[in-house]
Structures are given as C-alpha cells and as structure tokens.
Amino acid sequence: MKLITPSLLLLTLVICSANAAEFSKVQTAQSRVSFDYKQMSVPLSGSFAKFAIQARFDPAKLSASQAKIDIDIASIDTGNSDADDEVNDKLWFDTKNFPTAGFVASSFKALGGDKYQAQGKLSLKGKIVDITAPFTFKQNGDLGVFDGSLNINRLDYGIGTGIWADVATVANEVSIKFHFVASSKK
Numbered sequence: 001m002k003l004i005t006p007s008l009l010l011l012t013l014v015i016c017s018a019n020a021a022e023f024s025k026v027q028t029a030q031s032r033v034s035f036d037y038k039q040m041s042v043p044l045s046g047s048f049a050k051f052a053i054q055a056r057f058d059p060a061k062l063s064a065s066q067a068k069i070d071i072d073i074a075s076i077d078t079g080n081s082d083a084d085d086e087v088n089d090k091l092w093f094d095t096k097n098f099p100t101a102g103f104v105a106s107s108f109k110a111l112g113g114d115k116y117q118a119q120g121k122l123s124l125k126g127k128i129v130d131i132t133a134p135f136t137f138k139q140n141g142d143l144g145v146f147d148g149s150l151n152i153n154r155l156d157y158g159i160g161t162g163i164w165a166d167v168a169t170v171a172n173e174v175s176i177k178f179h180f181v182a183s184s185k186k
Contacts, residue, residue, distance in 0.1 A: 021184035022058040023144035030181040033071055037154075038171040050075035055182060057144065059110070059137060067105040067118060069178075074099060091162045098125045103133070114138055124157040135178070146180040 034047040050072035057065045074095045078084055088095040105120035111134070118133045135148025153172045154160050160170055 021139070021142065021144075022056055022061075023139075023182040023184050024056045025183040026053040026055055027143075027181040027183065028053070032179050033069075034177045036175040036177070037173070040169060041171075044078070046076060046078040048072065048075050049077055053180060055180070057108070057137070057146070057182070059116075059139075062108040062110060062116075065105075065108045067103070067120075069103045071101045072099065073101055091164055092160055094125060101125075103131075105133075122152070124152075125159055127157045129156060133178075142184045144182050144184065146178070146182070149175055149177040151175050 028051075031051075031053070032047060033051050034045060036043065036045045038044065048071050052070045053067070055065075055067045057067065073093045074088055076084055076087060076093070078087065087093055090096075101122070101124040103120055103122050105118040107119050109117050109119070111117060114136045116135055116137055118135065120131065120133070121128050122131045129152075131150060131152070133148055133150045135146050138145045151173050154170075154174050155165065155167075155172050164170055
C-alpha cells in the first residue's frame with residue numbers, strides 16, 4: 001500500500017505536467033477589448049479595433065507569466081463617428097499626443113478555480129496607475145481563453161476634461177472588458 005501512494009502521486013504530477021502549457025500566441029482576430037460607460041444615465045458601449053498583446057501565461061508557473069497590452073486609442077468605435085472624432089480630441093484621449101494606452105502586468109495570482117488576477121500598471125493619456133485586473137482562464141485543448149473586466153475612473157487619467165468633467169453628463173466609472181484567445185507553445 002505504501003508503494004501505491006507515491007506511485008499515484010508521481011503519476012498525478014506527470015499528468016499535470018503534461019497538461020500544463022504556456023499560452024503565448026494571441027489570436028487577435030478572436031480577441032477584443034471593449035468598454036461600457038453611461039452618458040446622461042444611459043448605458044453605452046464601445047470597443048477598440050486595434051491592439052497588440054505580448055503574453056506568456058502558464059497557470060502552473062504564474063511567476064514566469066507575463067502580459068503587455070498596447071491599445072491604439074484612435075481605433076475607438078463608440079458606434080457614432082462624430083463621437084469617435086470627439087473622443088480623440090484633446091479634452092478626451094488627446095490621441096495626437098497620447099496615441100496608445102497600455103497595461104503591463106507585474107505579477108499574477110491564482111484565486112481558485114479558473115479565477116486569477118493580474119497586477120500591473122495601466123498607462124493612459126500620460127498617467128500611470130497601479131491596477132488589479134481580475135480574469136478567468138479556461139483551457140480548451142491548445143487554446144486558452146481569458147475573460148476579464150475592471151473598472152477605472154476616467155477622471156483619474158484626465159479623460160473628459162473641461163466641459164466633459166461633469167460626471168452627471170458622462171459617468172466617471174468606465175468598465176473595461178477583455179476577451180483574449182491564445183494558443184499554447186508546443
């Protein structure tokens with residue numbers, strides 16, 4: 001009986017090691033970055049068409065995992081071309097001077113089940129703020145699916161200043177959502 005227990009443990013470790021994989025080849029066409037906000041208490045949403053992701057995620061080796069996301073702010077799609085032009089202006093994103101937003105993860109933490117969080121720095125319109133981004137990770141064969149959302153306050157980044165600083169017109173809280181699909185390196 002004593003031989004069976006170590007053998008089962010070894011077999012379990014071998015099986016877990018065989019299933020562990022590093023997900024690093026992001027499938028941009030299957031991925032998206034979107035946001036939700038309220039304008040005059042009406043829920044609205046939008047997305048960004050262009051972004052680049054460099055990632056290495058291994059749920060068995062979180063300390064070696066990395067993520068860097070760069071978003072082309074001018075690729076914003078609010079569903080209204082006039083609004084898209086307006087938010088690229090200086091009072092909003094000022095894309096002439098700050099064309100990209102970015103997130104660089106400094107650490108990852110398992111929260112149990114398929115839940116994780118990434119801690120890092122979000123840079124937006126010249127401001128850098130420490131954030132925690134909760135997400136779920138689900139593996140389906142050689143594909144990994146990452147889904148998460150986090151709330152930020154737009155005024156912390158100087159977004160929507162001047163006449164747009166009134167949070168009764170455009171709410172301060174913005175929910176950023178992400179869905180990334182990546183294949184494993186084998």
